[in-house]
Amino acid sequence: SEPQPAIAAFAPRKFVTRRGPDPKQERSARTRLLVLTAASELFAEQGFRHTSVKDVADRMKMTKGAVYFHYPSKEALAVAVVEEHYARWPALLEEVLTEGYGPLETAEQMLARAAVSFRDDIVVQAGARLQIERPHIDAELPTPYVDWTELLASLLVAARDEGQVREGVSPEAAARSLVSAFFGAQHISDVLRGRADVVERWTETSELLFHAIRA
Numbered sequence: 001s002e003p004q005p006a007i008a009a010f011a012p013r014k015f016v017t018r019r020g021p022d023p024k025q026e027r028s029a030r031t032r033l034l035v036l037t038a039a040s041e042l043f044a045e046q047g048f049r050h051t052s053v054k055d056v057a058d059r060m061k062m063t064k065g066a067v068y069f070h071y072p073s074k075e076a077l078a079v080a081v082v083e084e085h086y087a088r089w090p091a092l093l094e095e096v097l098t099e100g101y102g103p104l105e106t107a108e109q110m111l112a113r114a115a116v117s118f119r120d121d122i123v124v125q126a127g128a129r130l131q132i133e134r135p136h137i138d139a140e141l142p143t144p145y146v147d148w149t150e151l152l153a154s155l156l157v158a159a160r161d162e163g164q165v166r167e168g169v170s171p172e173a174a175a176r177s178l179v180s181a182f183f184g185a186q187h188i189s190d191v192l193r194g195r196a197d198v199v200e201r202w203t204e205t206s207e208l209l210f211h212a213i214r215a
């Protein structure tokens, strides 16, 4: 496959230690995931303000204690959901990079598959809503948009170096435009259609933008 640019964006945030299976730990990890999923459903459906830890416990048919065992507050839950939202993208990048596309096609594939995640993945949907509501969440949420912008800029710089980018197109400006367009497309699709048409909406925008970017 073609040499890939060193991509700093989306560096895995947490070092995962590889240990053998421990049933107690596995059960705890499963419950933690259930809590995160139930919280994501509620945050996506009704937002941060109108969701309580009790709502999350009820959705899981567990006690509030079971939720508090994993997350000390609703704010901590929101941080975990947003972090899990962003953790999707390094995994997606690894998948796309194994398929051996050039840098421009990698950028196109990343966004096309991200659109599918915005349609289908409740954690991605919840993370997006929480980022909109960040002014009302008293917690340190990850800064939105910057990792995507950095990733796309690095891919477009590599594409330019391989002669794949139209003369006069700035990779950094194109990256910012792609992020703005994707954010807008998924937001409009969410408001108008609950994201039912987000893939189609992104496809038409992507075709136009990559036509303008490609040499």
Ligand SMILES: CCC[C@@H]1OCC(CO)=C1C(=O)O
Pocket: 127, 128, 131, 132, 143, 144, 145, 146, 147, 148, 178, 179, 180, 182, 183, 186
């Ligand atoms: C890929 C465009 C940026 C992306 O779109 C929705 C959203 C949620 O905040 C994003 C982010 O924070 O990176």
